[in-house]
Amino acid sequence: MSLPELADRQRDILRAVIREFITTAQPVASGSLVRRYALPVSPATVRSELAELEDLGLLTHPHTSAGRVPTDLGYRYFIESLMPDTALQPEEQLTVSHQFQQAQQDSAQWLRLAASTLARLTAEASIVTQPAGTKSVLKHIDAVPIHERRALIVAVLDGGAVRQQLLDLDQPATADELRSLGQRLTDTMHGADAATLAKAVDLEHGAARQILRALSRLLAETESARASDVYYDGIQNILAQPEFGASDPTRLRDMVALLEDRTRLADLLPPIIGEGEVHVAIGAENRVEPLLDCSLVFGRYGGTSGVVGYVGIVGPRRMDYARSIGAVSFVGRLMTDLVRAVEGN
C-alpha cells in the first residue's frame, strides 16, 4: 500500500488521466491527453510514461488497444498527493451555511438538509445518519395530556434530539397532574441515562412509573439503534452514471438495496473516523460486494459529549474526489456546529 515515487512529468500525466477519465468515463488515449492538456511532448512519449504508470499499478488497460483507466491505487495516489485544494468556493460555503442557519428549527430537518445538500453539491448519492450517542442522556421530560387516560411523553435528550411516545395511562390524570409530574421527573432525572432510568422505575409508581419505564426503553433504543435513522438523497445521481447503466442492472439494484437497508448500513461505514477527518474508501477497499465499483467518502460529526453521526456520499470510483471531500468535510463541520449549539457549548 506504499505509494510509489513519481517524476514530475509522470505526476502531471497521471493527474491528467484521472481528470480526463472522471469527466468522460472513457479510457484515456495518449493522443487526447496531448491534445487537451497541451503537453509539450508527443503521444509516443506519453505512451511510454503511461506504460510505466501501468507497471507501477496506478493505471490499467481494459484491453490491448484501449486507453488507460486509473486503478484503485491510482485514485489513492491522486488523493494523497495530487489533489488540489478541496475547500469549496467561499460563495458556495456562504450559500450552504445560510441554508443551514435557516433550518435550525427542527433537528430532523438538519439531516434531510444535509443529505440533499451533499447530493446537490457532489452529484452523488448521499447518506446522513442521525446523531446517536454512546450515552444518551435525558435533559427534559414533559407529559402532554391527549385524553383522560392517554398522554404524549416528550423527552428532550442531550444533543437536542426530541423523542416522543404515546402512553396509555393505567389511571386517569389531569393536565395539571401531568404537568407537575413532568416537572418533578425533569428535576430528578435530569442527566440520567437508560440504565439510571431503569433503576429508578421501581422507586416510582402510577403514571411516573409508566413514564420512566417508557423513557428507559426509549433511551436504550436510541443508544443501541446506532444507524436506525438514516437519511439519503440523490439516488437519481448514481442512476445517471454510465457505469451503472444498461450493462448489469443487478449491480445497481444490489447497491440500492444495500443503501436502503438501514440495518446493514453500519457495516459499511468506515470503522473509526477521527473528528473532522474525511475517510475515503475506493473500490475494492470496500469489503462489501455490491460496492466494489464504488467509492465512499465519509465524515464524522458530533458534539463534545460523544454524540456521533456520519455524513457521506456514495458514487462510482470515477468521482471528483476533491469536490466530494470538500463537500463532505464542510457539511460535516456544519453539522458539528449545529449539534454543539444544541448542546450549549
Add this chain to the structure above:
Amino acid sequence: MSLPELADRQRDILRAVIREFITTAQPVASGSLVRRYALPVSPATVRSELAELEDLGLLTHPHTSAGRVPTDLGYRYFIESLMPDTALQPEEQLTVSHQFQQAQQDSAQWLRLAASTLARLTAEASIVTQPAGTKSVLKHIDAVPIHERRALIVAVLDGGAVRQQLLDLDQPATADELRSLGQRLTDTMHGADAATLAKAVDLEHGAARQILRALSRLLAETESARASDVYYDGIQNILAQPEFGASDPTRLRDMVALLEDRTRLADLLPPIIGEGEVHVAIGAENRVEPLLDCSLVFGRYGGTSGVVGYVGIVGPRRMDYARSIGAVSFVGRLMTDLVRAVEGN
C-alpha cells in the same frame, strides 16, 4: 372510459392474460394460456377471443407475431370487475398491526414503518407523506434551557406532531423562568393556529415574544409545506422490474428523480381521495411524463380534525393490483388509527 360488457369466457381469458403478464412480464400467447390455465378450448378459439378483446381496446399487440399485453383500459376493467378480494390475509394483518403498535413511540417512526411495510408487502416503491393539516393547532409549548441565552422550544401540535426550534434569547433566562413561561404560553395559546399566534406576538415582549414569533412561523410552515416531509422506501424493488431495466436508463432516472423531489410530489398525488378510498392511476392516467409506464396506488389517511396524509406505492403498470390495493388500504387504515389515537378520539 365506459367499460365494455364481456361474455364469461372473455372475462376468464382477460383475467388469465393479466395474471400471466403480471407474473412473467412477457406478452402472453394463446398456447400458453390454454396450457397453464387448463382452458377447455383450443388455442385457435382463444386467439379469436383475444382478437375481440383487442378490438374492444383491452389488449394490444407489441407486433404482429407476439402475444397479447393488457392496455391501461384492460387493467382498469380488471380492477373494476375482475379483481378478487383485496383484503390481506388475517395473519398478515396481525403481523403488520402488531408492528405498528410497537412503533407508537415516535410519530416519525410511523411514517418510516408505513413506508417500509408497504414496500415489503407489495414489492414496489412506497411513498408516505407526513400528516399535514389544513389547520395546525398548538397543543403544548415547552421551553428547555440549553444555555444561559439559548433555549430549545418544543411545540406539540394537534395530531401529535412535535416540532422543535432552537432560539437565541435576547436576554438570559433561568430554567425556572423558561418553565413558567412555557406553562403560561401553553395555557393562553392552547388551540391557537399560526394566524392567532402571529396576532399575539405584539401583546408579549421579551422571550415570550420571541417564542411566539418562532412558533407562528413554524406553524405557518407546517401548514403550507404540505408534502415537505416524505418518506419513501423500496426503490430497489422498481429497479428490479424488467421494464425499467437495460432498455432505457433515462426513464428510470427521471422516475426516481421525480420521487426524490419532494416539491414535485404533490402534483402527482391524485387530487382528492375520499377517506378510506384507494385511488389507482394506471399508466397514461398519470399526467406526469416519467410515470406513463407506471401505476400509482394511493390512499388517504387522517384524523377528524382535517389532518391528512397520503400513503401509496409506485410500480410498473404490470403490478398485482389486488395485493397493492389491499396493502395500501390496510396501512392507510392503521395510520388513520394512529393519528386518531394521538388526537384523543
Add this chain to the structure above:
DNA sequence: CTTAGCACTCTCGAGGGGAGAGTGCTAATT
C-alpha cells in the same frame, strides 16, 4: 531521451441469415 512510422489488436456497429414463436386465415369438423 524523444519521436515518427507502422503493424497489430481489440472493440463496436452494421448487415445478414436462420431459428423460433405466435398470429391470422381458411377450410374442415362437430
Add this chain to the structure above:
DNA sequence: AATTAGCACTCTCCCCTCGAGAGTGCTAAG
C-alpha cells in the same frame, strides 16, 4: 354457429461475420 386443425406469414432475437476505427507497442531514426 361455434370450434378446431393446418398452414403460411411475420416479426423478433441471436449469432455470425466483417470492416472501420481507435489506440497501443515496438522499432528505428533524429
